[in-house]
Amino acid sequence: MNSSVEKRKAYLLFRWKTYGVGYLFMLPWIVGFLSFVLFPVGWSLYNSFNKVSITSDGFQYHWVGFENYYRMLFENNEYPILLITYFQEMLLMIPLILIFAFFVALLLNQKFPARGFMRTVFFLPVIFATGQVLMELFRQGSGELPFMEQYRVEDVVDLYFGGSVAEAIVSVLSKAVIILWYSGVQILIFLAGFQTISRTLYEAIRVDGASPWESFWKITYPAMIPFIGLNAVYTIVDLFTYPFNPVLKVVQDNMFKATTGYGYASAMAWLYFGLVLVCIGAALGLTYRASGMGGGRR
Amino acid sequence: MKPERTARRLEGLRTAGRMPNRMALQLKRLAIGQNVNDGWIAKIVILLVLTVIAFLYVRPIIDMISTSLKSLEDLIDPVVGVIPRHVDPQNFIDAWNGLVYPQSFASTLTIALFGSAFQVFSCAITGYALARLQFPGKNVFFFLTIVTFLVPPQITIVPLYMIYQQLGWLHTPFVFLVPALLGQGLRGALFVIIFRQFFLSQPKALEEAARMDGASAFRLFFRIMLPLASASCLVVFLFSFIWYWNMYYEATLFLSKGFTPLSIRLSALEMQLIGNQSLTFGADAGKDPIAEGPKMAAAFLIILPPLIVYMIAQRWFTEGIERSGMVE
Numbered sequence: 001m002n003s004s005v006e007k008r009k010a011y012l013l014f015r016w017k018t019y020g021v022g023y024l025f026m027l028p029w030i031v032g033f034l035s036f037v038l039f040p041v042g043w044s045l046y047n048s049f050n051k052v053s054i055t056s057d058g059f060q061y062h063w064v065g066f067e068n069y070y071r072m073l074f075e076n077n078e079y080p081i082l083l084i085t086y087f088q089e090m091l092l093m094i095p096l097i098l099i100f101a102f103f104v105a106l107l108l109n110q111k112f113p114a115r116g117f118m119r120t121v122f123f124l125p126v127i128f129a130t131g132q133v134l135m136e137l138f139r140q141g142s143g144e145l146p147f148m149e150q151y152r153v154e155d156v157v158d159l160y161f162g163g164s165v166a167e168a169i170v171s172v173l174s175k176a177v178i179i180l181w182y183s184g185v186q187i188l189i190f191l192a193g194f195q196t197i198s199r200t201l202y203e204a205i206r207v208d209g210a211s212p213w214e215s216f217w218k219i220t221y222p223a224m225i226p227f228i229g230l231n232a233v234y235t236i237v238d239l240f241t242y243p244f245n246p247v248l249k250v251v252q253d254n255m256f257k258a259t260t261g262y263g264y265a266s267a268m269a270w271l272y273f274g275l276v277l278v279c280i281g282a283a284l285g286l287t288y289r290a291s292g293m294g295g296g297r298r
Numbered sequence: 299m300k301p302e303r304t305a306r307r308l309e310g311l312r313t314a315g316r317m318p319n320r321m322a323l324q325l326k327r328l329a330i331g332q333n334v335n336d337g338w339i340a341k342i343v344i345l346l347v348l349t350v351i352a353f354l355y356v357r358p359i360i361d362m363i364s365t366s367l368k369s370l371e372d373l374i375d376p377v378v379g380v381i382p383r384h385v386d387p388q389n390f391i392d393a394w395n396g397l398v399y400p401q402s403f404a405s406t407l408t409i410a411l412f413g414s415a416f417q418v419f420s421c422a423i424t425g426y427a428l429a430r431l432q433f434p435g436k437n438v439f440f441f442l443t444i445v446t447f448l449v450p451p452q453i454t455i456v457p458l459y460m461i462y463q464q465l466g467w468l469h470t471p472f473v474f475l476v477p478a479l480l481g482q483g484l485r486g487a488l489f490v491i492i493f494r495q496f497f498l499s500q501p502k503a504l505e506e507a508a509r510m511d512g513a514s515a516f517r518l519f520f521r522i523m524l525p526l527a528s529a530s531c532l533v534v535f536l537f538s539f540i541w542y543w544n545m546y547y548e549a550t551l552f553l554s555k556g557f558t559p560l561s562i563r564l565s566a567l568e569m570q571l572i573g574n575q576s577l578t579f580g581a582d583a584g585k586d587p588i589a590e591g592p593k594m595a596a597a598f599l600i601i602l603p604p605l606i607v608y609m610i611a612q613r614w615f616t617e618g619i620e621r622s623g624m625v626e
Contacts, residue, residue, distance in 0.1 A: 018431075018432055018433075019432065019433040019434065021431060021515040022427050022431035022432060022433030022436070023433055025423045025424070025426060025427035025431055025515075025519075026424060026427045026428075026433070026439060028420050028423065028424070028479065028480045028481055029420065029423075029424040029427075029439075029443075029480065029481035029482075029490070030439075031480050032420075032477055032479075032480025032481045032482035032486075033442060033446065033480075033481075033482060035461070035480075036454075036458065036461075036477045036480065036482040037446050037449065037454065037482060039457065039461070040453075040454035040457035040458050040461065041449060041453060041454055041457075043457040043460075044453045044454060044456070044457055104348075104351065107344050107347060107348055108348070110340075110341075110344055111341075112341040112344050112345050112348075113341070113345065114345065118345075118348050118352060120612055121352040121355055121356060122348075122351075122352065122355070123608075123612070123615070124355055124356075124359075125355065126537070126540065127540050127544075127601070127604050127605060127608055128359075128544075128601065177354070180351070180354055180355065181355075234488075237447060237448055240450065241448075241449075241450045241451060241452075248450065248452050251452050252452065255456065262456060266453070269450065269452050269453045270453070272450070273448075273449070273450055273453060276448065276450070277448065280448060
């Protein structure tokens with residue numbers, strides 16, 4: 001009896017020693033998470049249910065429940081409209097960025113002269129795209145596609161599509177450079193993904209008489225689905241947390257406005273965050289299904 | 299290559315009736331290739347497409363350099379194209395002084411260098427724990443890591459400001475270095491995921507062998523696992539360095555005075571230039587030639603150091619990405 005208790009004790013001690021090492025390795029992250037993520041996030045969520053006013057001795061809270069959300073959605077109808085247009089635009093941009101990055105990565109993965117040089121050029125966006133130096137370049141107009149004005153692309157699109165479709169297309173075209181510059185990391189991830197596909201697979205399928213077209217759809221594409229999912233999530237996060245985006249700018253403006261205040265701005269940010277999470281969930285769900293109901297690699 | 303050739307020959311025999319002569323076959327093989335990517339035609343097409351896209355990437359940079367070297371007359375004169383009539387260093391002198399370059403360079407370098415070094419360290423140990431160590435709640439921690447990546451900075455920035463103010467860290471590098479050391483730096487979650495994937499891919503036998511020899515978990519990690527992950531470390535370091543270097547949004551709030559990085563100085567310089575402008579020219583200061591030169595020069599001065607770092611590390615970087623933990 002006594003010995004079995006001791007045995008159990010010894011076993012627990014042993015378990016805790018191994019667990020302890022794990023927790024010790026996690027410790028910095030846990031401390032950081034509690035103080036720099038969980039606490040601020042919780043605070044801002046609390047704020048979104050309050051009317052926050054700044055007085056001389058700090059913040060004054062006044063609990064209002066869902067009033068901030070209600071006001072934002074039904075009284076001030078600018079914000080929902082802004083959200084809808086922004087999400088529409090992003091839903092167009094994200095697939096375009098993914099397709100562009102996939103295409104470029106596919107080309108960069110081939111063997112051709114000056115490959116090293118090309119790769120260097122195509123990794124440049126990784127350096128610039130986060131900075132506000134790039135914003136500077138956009139503002140100067142050197143970011144625009146050179147043929148847009150020259151060939152009056154806008155008029156042509158308007159002629160063939162008309163209405164809101166044309167508007168969407170033109171706005172995407174005018175953002176073509178953003179698509180270009182925001183696919184740096186995505187190209188990298190795809191390139192890394194291509195390296196995981198074994199060459200023998202391609203050789204095998206070729207011996208079986210498949211054309212390159214078929215081997216792309218039968219081997220390359222299925223093997224890349226997890227990476228497409230990863231890239232989709234990365235792109236969504238990158239575009240939606242981008243500090244210069246119009247929604248977040250409105251949030252920022254409301255933070256220091258007297259009529260709305262920080263609580264209201266927090267509620268705005270939380271609604272936005274919720275929508276982004278829905279987007280990410282949708283992207284992950286699609287990847288999961290495409291990779292064969294979880295039978296894939298993830 | 300040999301089985302391919304025999305396969306080709308067999309196929310040739312089968313279609314003997316339509317078989318072209320040897321020369322033509324060889325030419326065709328050279329042009330189109332057996333694979334999608336061996337033929338010359340395919341190579342030229344790939345190169346062409348990539349060159350066009352590469353041009354779109356490089357153009358803004360060329361524009362930036364050429365604008366920064368132009369004198370005011372050259373900028374106003376529409377006849378002058380990309381190449382300035384004479385190289386004018388005045389823009390660079392203005393930008394150098396406007397940015398307070400040596401001082402803000404030092405600030406930016408401190409944040410970028412230490413921040414990324416700390417991130418490599420903290421994200422590596424976190425990634426290792428999540429990949430290899432056993433403890434209850436591991437999946438919850440991994441899930442939370444992903445969640446931290448998704449939180450928009452706007453949600454946390456004001457509470458963080460209050461925290462830093464209470465701690466007295468505002469306008470000091472601590473606001474970035476301490477979170478970096480605790481695994482919550484700029485896009486830290488992404489780096490944790492990279493390290494986790496790398497450590498997951500290593501063979502288990504390695505650790506077991508070391509354990510047998512009586513190495514502790516720490517020894518094992520620092521002596522064996524971390525050196526193995528050097529490619530991932532480099533990738534993370536470079537990404538982190540560049541993202542810290544370019545960081546703007548957080549810096550505007552936390553480092554607006556005193557310890558000022560380059561990106562903040564740039565917007566200050568811009569304000570100053572546009573401010574002067576609006577007195578003389580009125581609206582549409584965005585494309586103003588007087589402001590444009592120094593602004594572009596300043597932008598170039600800011601981009602130059604990471605560009606040099608990238609040029610040096612470029613080879614290991616691309617190889618490291620292909621080989622290391624960016625994968626899955």
